Amino acid sequence: MTHPLRIAVLSAWHVHAEEYGRAAIDHPDTELVAVWDDDEGRGRALADRLGVPFEADLGALLAREDLDGVTNTTATTDHDEILGRVLAAGKHVFTEKLLSPTVAGCDALISAAEAAGVQLTVSLPRLAHGYALALREVLASGRLGRLTYSRVRLAHNGSTADWLPARFYDPAEAIGGAFSDLAAHPVYLTQLILGEEVASVRASYTDMTGRGVEDNASVTITTPDGAIGVIETGFVTPRSPFSIEVQGTEGTLLFDDAENRLRLGTADGWEDLPLPADGPAPFAQWVEAIRTGTPTAENLARARALTALTVAANSAATA
Numbered sequence: 001m002t003h004p005l006r007i008a009v010l011s012a013w014h015v016h017a018e019e020y021g022r023a024a025i026d027h028p029d030t031e032l033v034a035v036w037d038d039d040e041g042r043g044r045a046l047a048d049r050l051g052v053p054f055e056a057d058l059g060a061l062l063a064r065e066d067l068d069g070v071t072n073t074t075a076t077t078d079h080d081e082i083l084g085r086v087l088a089a090g091k092h093v094f095t096e097k098l099l100s101p102t103v104a105g106c107d108a109l110i111s112a113a114e115a116a117g118v119q120l121t122v123s124l125p126r127l128a129h130g131y132a133l134a135l136r137e138v139l140a141s142g143r144l145g146r147l148t149y150s151r152v153r154l155a156h157n158g159s160t161a162d163w164l165p166a167r168f169y170d171p172a173e174a175i176g177g178a179f180s181d182l183a184a185h186p187v188y189l190t191q192l193i194l195g196e197e198v199a200s201v202r203a204s205y206t207d208m209t210g211r212g213v214e215d216n217a218s219v220t221i222t223t224p225d226g227a228i229g230v231i232e233t234g235f236v237t238p239r240s241p242f243s244i245e246v247q248g249t250e251g252t253l254l255f256d257d258a259e260n261r262l263r264l265g266t267a268d269g270w271e272d273l274p275l276p277a278d279g280p281a282p283f284a285q286w287v288e289a290i291r292t293g294t295p296t297a298e299n300l301a302r303a304r305a306l307t308a309l310t311v312a313a314n315s316a317a318t319a
Contacts (some may be wrong), residue, residue, distance in 0.1 A: 143252025159235035177213030
């Protein structure tokens with residue numbers, strides 16, 4: 001890499017758009033050069049905050065020879081079309097989850113990136129956090145025995161405190177509510193714990209603030225081995241700590257971010273486990289993949305599995 005990668009932000013639709021733009025500003029091997037949005041007012045406001053030009057013409061932006069890649073924070077239902085155009089133009093992609101609203105869409109985008117010889121990475125940030133790295137070690141050690149149960153909860157008050165934008169409640173753009181957005185994190189962590197294969201999926205969604213999509217959700221899965229996984233999320237909870245519980249025939253693992261404490265209980269009693277430093281964030285993983293030419297294969301496999309379970313849960317909720 002002889003010069004910093006030149007990156008553009010595609011759309012301020014998602015609340016993480018500015019965060020990813022600033023990641024491109026802050027990373028030593030990237031520079032932010034432009035913002036595009038199909039909503040000019042929204043896009044210009046983000047471009048002003050980030051201190052870069054606004055580009056109204058996506059085709060012109062993608063045709064720039066000095067553009068290396070994009071961060072994608074468009075509406076979820078636009079991912080297939082927009083990312084398809086970006087990959088066809090030979091640009092690298094770092095995208096907000098979900099990669100695609102469908103598994104077929106995920107497969108098509110992953111194949112398109114491979115055919116174009118560019119790097120595609122999805123933002124699944126909690127897999128790089130210290131507690132997730134420690135969780136991997138405990139699972140690999142076998143100290144929990146045969147896994148029987150897991151519960152992962154992540155919720156906030158975006159609806160009751162009214163800080164989420166109205167477009168987050170538009171199923172035509174977001175494909176759903178809290179489960180299609182915030183639950184992505186407990187979904188991929190549950191899959192890290194119990195694996196990606198499920199025997200059954202049951203979903204309970206409620207709309208407590210009357211916006212037309214779920215703002216309170218619980219999904220229960222079972223695995224072929226008989227374990228049960230509970231995934232909880234919502235936009236109506238002001239003080240719910242992010243928490244992970246894993247049960248096995250030989251032990252229990254507990255984490256919550258209120259105390260930032262990871263505990264392991266076995267027949268020998270309870271012990272506090274050290275929390276390692278966070279690993280490289282997904283944006284940094286993407287930059288490294290571009291530098292080395294090595295795809296973020298695990299990331300893409302987990303992004304595909306995330307879409308599969310989200311689709312199954314949304315279907316179960318309306319069955």
